[in-house]
Amino acid sequence: MTVGKIATPVAFKTPISVLVLIHTVDLKVLLIERADKPGFWQSVTGSLEVEDAGLVDTAIREVMEETGIDATQHKLADWQTSNTYEIYPHWRYRYAPGVTENIEYQFGLELPEPLAVKLAPDEHVNYEWVDWREAAERVFSWTNVDALRKLGERHGLTL
Structure with missing residues:
Protein backbone atom coordinates (compact mmCIF):
# COMPACT_ATOMS: atom_id res chain seq x y z
CA MET A 1 0.00 0.00 0.00
CA THR A 2 1.34 3.41 -0.98
CA VAL A 3 0.54 6.45 1.07
CA GLY A 4 0.60 9.63 -0.97
CA LYS A 5 1.34 13.08 0.28
CA ILE A 6 -1.48 15.55 0.50
CA ALA A 7 -0.62 18.58 -1.59
CA THR A 8 -0.73 21.86 0.24
CA PRO A 9 -2.30 24.56 -1.88
CA VAL A 10 0.09 27.35 -2.79
CA ALA A 11 -1.10 30.70 -1.52
CA PHE A 12 -0.51 33.20 -4.28
CA LYS A 13 -0.65 36.95 -3.74
CA THR A 14 -3.73 38.73 -5.02
CA PRO A 15 -2.83 41.18 -7.81
CA GLU A 33 13.65 50.81 2.81
CA ARG A 34 12.96 47.29 1.56
CA ALA A 35 14.79 44.44 3.29
CA ASP A 36 14.97 42.38 0.10
CA LYS A 37 16.24 45.25 -2.06
CA PRO A 38 18.66 47.58 -0.23
CA GLY A 39 18.39 51.12 -1.52
CA PHE A 40 14.78 50.65 -2.67
CA TRP A 41 12.68 53.19 -0.77
CA GLN A 42 8.90 53.23 -0.84
CA SER A 43 5.69 54.04 0.93
CA VAL A 44 3.64 51.35 2.66
CA THR A 45 2.28 48.83 0.16
CA GLY A 46 0.55 45.49 0.40
CA SER A 47 -1.83 43.09 -1.27
CA LEU A 48 -5.45 42.42 -0.46
CA GLU A 49 -5.74 39.28 1.68
CA VAL A 50 -8.62 36.92 2.37
CA GLU A 51 -9.24 38.29 5.86
CA ASP A 52 -9.56 41.88 4.58
CA ALA A 53 -13.12 43.09 4.08
CA GLY A 54 -11.92 45.59 1.48
CA LEU A 55 -9.24 48.04 0.48
CA VAL A 56 -9.58 50.24 3.57
CA ASP A 57 -9.02 47.20 5.80
CA THR A 58 -5.99 46.29 3.68
CA ALA A 59 -4.57 49.80 4.11
CA ILE A 60 -5.11 49.74 7.89
CA ARG A 61 -3.56 46.27 8.22
CA GLU A 62 -0.52 47.07 6.07
CA VAL A 63 0.21 50.34 7.90
CA MET A 64 0.11 48.51 11.23
CA GLU A 65 2.20 45.56 9.98
CA GLU A 66 4.88 47.69 8.30
CA THR A 67 5.10 50.69 10.66
CA GLY A 68 3.29 49.92 13.91
CA ILE A 69 1.09 53.00 13.32
CA ASP A 70 -2.63 52.59 13.98
CA ALA A 71 -4.21 54.20 10.91
CA THR A 72 -7.63 54.24 12.60
CA GLN A 73 -6.31 56.91 14.97
CA HIS A 74 -5.40 59.33 12.15
CA LYS A 75 -6.81 60.72 8.89
CA LEU A 76 -6.86 57.80 6.45
CA ALA A 77 -8.24 58.85 3.07
CA ASP A 78 -9.09 56.71 0.05
CA TRP A 79 -7.90 58.88 -2.83
CA GLN A 80 -10.30 57.11 -5.21
CA THR A 81 -7.55 56.45 -7.72
CA SER A 82 -5.50 53.50 -8.88
CA ASN A 83 -2.68 52.52 -11.21
CA THR A 84 -2.13 49.28 -13.08
CA TYR A 85 1.49 48.26 -13.40
CA GLU A 86 3.52 45.33 -14.67
CA ILE A 87 4.78 43.12 -11.84
CA TYR A 88 8.59 42.95 -11.91
CA PRO A 89 9.64 39.57 -13.34
CA HIS A 90 11.69 38.73 -10.21
CA TRP A 91 8.53 39.04 -8.07
CA ARG A 92 6.07 37.17 -10.35
CA TYR A 93 6.64 33.84 -8.59
CA ARG A 94 4.48 35.25 -5.76
CA TYR A 95 1.44 35.35 -8.07
CA ALA A 96 -0.56 32.69 -9.87
CA PRO A 97 0.90 31.53 -13.19
CA GLY A 98 0.18 34.01 -15.98
CA VAL A 99 -0.45 36.99 -13.68
CA THR A 100 1.74 39.87 -14.86
CA GLU A 101 -0.13 42.99 -13.74
CA ASN A 102 -1.27 44.45 -10.42
CA ILE A 103 -3.87 47.12 -9.66
CA GLU A 104 -2.70 49.42 -6.87
CA TYR A 105 -5.14 51.74 -5.06
CA GLN A 106 -3.85 54.94 -3.47
CA PHE A 107 -4.50 56.09 0.08
CA GLY A 108 -3.16 58.95 2.15
CA LEU A 109 -2.62 58.83 5.90
CA GLU A 110 -2.17 62.26 7.46
CA LEU A 111 -0.45 62.54 10.83
CA PRO A 112 -0.02 65.70 12.91
CA GLU A 113 3.77 65.16 13.07
CA PRO A 114 6.38 62.49 12.30
CA LEU A 115 6.00 59.47 14.56
CA ALA A 116 8.48 56.84 15.64
CA VAL A 117 8.05 53.75 13.50
CA LYS A 118 8.33 50.07 14.40
CA LEU A 119 9.40 48.31 11.22
CA ALA A 120 8.65 44.70 10.30
CA PRO A 121 12.31 43.58 10.01
CA ASP A 122 11.58 40.87 7.45
CA GLU A 123 10.12 43.56 5.15
CA HIS A 124 11.96 46.82 5.88
CA VAL A 125 15.28 47.78 7.43
CA VAL A 130 11.61 63.51 4.28
CA ASP A 131 10.10 66.40 2.35
CA TRP A 132 7.55 65.16 -0.21
CA ARG A 133 9.62 66.43 -3.16
CA GLU A 134 12.73 64.59 -1.90
CA ALA A 135 10.60 61.48 -1.45
CA ALA A 136 9.58 61.69 -5.14
CA GLU A 137 13.27 61.61 -6.11
CA ARG A 138 14.07 58.63 -3.88
CA VAL A 139 11.25 56.13 -4.38
CA PHE A 140 11.83 53.39 -6.96
CA SER A 141 8.25 52.95 -8.15
CA TRP A 142 6.56 55.22 -10.68
CA THR A 143 3.26 54.60 -8.89
CA ASN A 144 4.81 55.96 -5.69
CA VAL A 145 5.96 59.07 -7.60
CA ASP A 146 2.40 59.42 -8.92
CA ALA A 147 1.01 59.29 -5.37
CA LEU A 148 3.53 61.91 -4.23
CA ARG A 149 2.57 64.14 -7.16
CA LYS A 150 -1.08 63.79 -6.15
CA LEU A 151 -0.20 64.68 -2.54
CA GLY A 152 1.36 67.93 -3.77
CA GLU A 153 -1.63 68.67 -6.01
CA ARG A 154 -3.99 68.17 -3.07
CA HIS A 155 -2.09 71.02 -1.40
CA GLY A 156 -1.86 73.24 -4.49
CA LEU A 157 1.80 72.34 -5.16
CA THR A 158 3.61 70.77 -8.10
CA LEU A 159 6.70 68.61 -8.42
Whole structure:
Protein backbone atom coordinates (compact mmCIF):
# COMPACT_ATOMS: atom_id res chain seq x y z
CA MET A 1 0.00 0.00 0.00
CA THR A 2 1.34 3.41 -0.98
CA VAL A 3 0.54 6.45 1.07
CA GLY A 4 0.60 9.63 -0.97
CA LYS A 5 1.34 13.08 0.28
CA ILE A 6 -1.48 15.55 0.50
CA ALA A 7 -0.62 18.58 -1.59
CA THR A 8 -0.73 21.86 0.24
CA PRO A 9 -2.30 24.56 -1.88
CA VAL A 10 0.09 27.35 -2.79
CA ALA A 11 -1.10 30.70 -1.52
CA PHE A 12 -0.51 33.20 -4.28
CA LYS A 13 -0.65 36.95 -3.74
CA THR A 14 -3.73 38.73 -5.02
CA PRO A 15 -2.83 41.18 -7.81
CA ILE A 16 -4.79 43.92 -6.06
CA SER A 17 -2.92 46.11 -3.61
CA VAL A 18 -2.80 49.41 -1.79
CA LEU A 19 -0.17 52.12 -1.55
CA VAL A 20 -0.51 54.22 1.59
CA LEU A 21 1.36 57.51 1.50
CA ILE A 22 1.95 58.42 5.16
CA HIS A 23 2.57 62.15 5.54
CA THR A 24 2.36 64.99 8.00
CA VAL A 25 0.35 68.18 7.73
CA ASP A 26 3.53 69.99 6.55
CA LEU A 27 4.18 67.28 3.89
CA LYS A 28 6.94 65.27 5.47
CA VAL A 29 6.60 61.77 4.03
CA LEU A 30 7.52 58.47 5.61
CA LEU A 31 9.81 56.37 3.41
CA ILE A 32 10.75 52.79 4.27
CA GLU A 33 13.65 50.81 2.81
CA ARG A 34 12.96 47.29 1.56
CA ALA A 35 14.79 44.44 3.29
CA ASP A 36 14.97 42.38 0.10
CA LYS A 37 16.24 45.25 -2.06
CA PRO A 38 18.66 47.58 -0.23
CA GLY A 39 18.39 51.12 -1.52
CA PHE A 40 14.78 50.65 -2.67
CA TRP A 41 12.68 53.19 -0.77
CA GLN A 42 8.90 53.23 -0.84
CA SER A 43 5.69 54.04 0.93
CA VAL A 44 3.64 51.35 2.66
CA THR A 45 2.28 48.83 0.16
CA GLY A 46 0.55 45.49 0.40
CA SER A 47 -1.83 43.09 -1.27
CA LEU A 48 -5.45 42.42 -0.46
CA GLU A 49 -5.74 39.28 1.68
CA VAL A 50 -8.62 36.92 2.37
CA GLU A 51 -9.24 38.29 5.86
CA ASP A 52 -9.56 41.88 4.58
CA ALA A 53 -13.12 43.09 4.08
CA GLY A 54 -11.92 45.59 1.48
CA LEU A 55 -9.24 48.04 0.48
CA VAL A 56 -9.58 50.24 3.57
CA ASP A 57 -9.02 47.20 5.80
CA THR A 58 -5.99 46.29 3.68
CA ALA A 59 -4.57 49.80 4.11
CA ILE A 60 -5.11 49.74 7.89
CA ARG A 61 -3.56 46.27 8.22
CA GLU A 62 -0.52 47.07 6.07
CA VAL A 63 0.21 50.34 7.90
CA MET A 64 0.11 48.51 11.23
CA GLU A 65 2.20 45.56 9.98
CA GLU A 66 4.88 47.69 8.30
CA THR A 67 5.10 50.69 10.66
CA GLY A 68 3.29 49.92 13.91
CA ILE A 69 1.09 53.00 13.32
CA ASP A 70 -2.63 52.59 13.98
CA ALA A 71 -4.21 54.20 10.91
CA THR A 72 -7.63 54.24 12.60
CA GLN A 73 -6.31 56.91 14.97
CA HIS A 74 -5.40 59.33 12.15
CA LYS A 75 -6.81 60.72 8.89
CA LEU A 76 -6.86 57.80 6.45
CA ALA A 77 -8.24 58.85 3.07
CA ASP A 78 -9.09 56.71 0.05
CA TRP A 79 -7.90 58.88 -2.83
CA GLN A 80 -10.30 57.11 -5.21
CA THR A 81 -7.55 56.45 -7.72
CA SER A 82 -5.50 53.50 -8.88
CA ASN A 83 -2.68 52.52 -11.21
CA THR A 84 -2.13 49.28 -13.08
CA TYR A 85 1.49 48.26 -13.40
CA GLU A 86 3.52 45.33 -14.67
CA ILE A 87 4.78 43.12 -11.84
CA TYR A 88 8.59 42.95 -11.91
CA PRO A 89 9.64 39.57 -13.34
CA HIS A 90 11.69 38.73 -10.21
CA TRP A 91 8.53 39.04 -8.07
CA ARG A 92 6.07 37.17 -10.35
CA TYR A 93 6.64 33.84 -8.59
CA ARG A 94 4.48 35.25 -5.76
CA TYR A 95 1.44 35.35 -8.07
CA ALA A 96 -0.56 32.69 -9.87
CA PRO A 97 0.90 31.53 -13.19
CA GLY A 98 0.18 34.01 -15.98
CA VAL A 99 -0.45 36.99 -13.68
CA THR A 100 1.74 39.87 -14.86
CA GLU A 101 -0.13 42.99 -13.74
CA ASN A 102 -1.27 44.45 -10.42
CA ILE A 103 -3.87 47.12 -9.66
CA GLU A 104 -2.70 49.42 -6.87
CA TYR A 105 -5.14 51.74 -5.06
CA GLN A 106 -3.85 54.94 -3.47
CA PHE A 107 -4.50 56.09 0.08
CA GLY A 108 -3.16 58.95 2.15
CA LEU A 109 -2.62 58.83 5.90
CA GLU A 110 -2.17 62.26 7.46
CA LEU A 111 -0.45 62.54 10.83
CA PRO A 112 -0.02 65.70 12.91
CA GLU A 113 3.77 65.16 13.07
CA PRO A 114 6.38 62.49 12.30
CA LEU A 115 6.00 59.47 14.56
CA ALA A 116 8.48 56.84 15.64
CA VAL A 117 8.05 53.75 13.50
CA LYS A 118 8.33 50.07 14.40
CA LEU A 119 9.40 48.31 11.22
CA ALA A 120 8.65 44.70 10.30
CA PRO A 121 12.31 43.58 10.01
CA ASP A 122 11.58 40.87 7.45
CA GLU A 123 10.12 43.56 5.15
CA HIS A 124 11.96 46.82 5.88
CA VAL A 125 15.28 47.78 7.43
CA ASN A 126 15.21 51.56 7.72
CA TYR A 127 12.86 54.54 7.66
CA GLU A 128 13.13 58.28 7.19
CA TRP A 129 10.79 61.24 7.24
CA VAL A 130 11.61 63.51 4.28
CA ASP A 131 10.10 66.40 2.35
CA TRP A 132 7.55 65.16 -0.21
CA ARG A 133 9.62 66.43 -3.16
CA GLU A 134 12.73 64.59 -1.90
CA ALA A 135 10.60 61.48 -1.45
CA ALA A 136 9.58 61.69 -5.14
CA GLU A 137 13.27 61.61 -6.11
CA ARG A 138 14.07 58.63 -3.88
CA VAL A 139 11.25 56.13 -4.38
CA PHE A 140 11.83 53.39 -6.96
CA SER A 141 8.25 52.95 -8.15
CA TRP A 142 6.56 55.22 -10.68
CA THR A 143 3.26 54.60 -8.89
CA ASN A 144 4.81 55.96 -5.69
CA VAL A 145 5.96 59.07 -7.60
CA ASP A 146 2.40 59.42 -8.92
CA ALA A 147 1.01 59.29 -5.37
CA LEU A 148 3.53 61.91 -4.23
CA ARG A 149 2.57 64.14 -7.16
CA LYS A 150 -1.08 63.79 -6.15
CA LEU A 151 -0.20 64.68 -2.54
CA GLY A 152 1.36 67.93 -3.77
CA GLU A 153 -1.63 68.67 -6.01
CA ARG A 154 -3.99 68.17 -3.07
CA HIS A 155 -2.09 71.02 -1.40
CA GLY A 156 -1.86 73.24 -4.49
CA LEU A 157 1.80 72.34 -5.16
CA THR A 158 3.61 70.77 -8.10
CA LEU A 159 6.70 68.61 -8.42
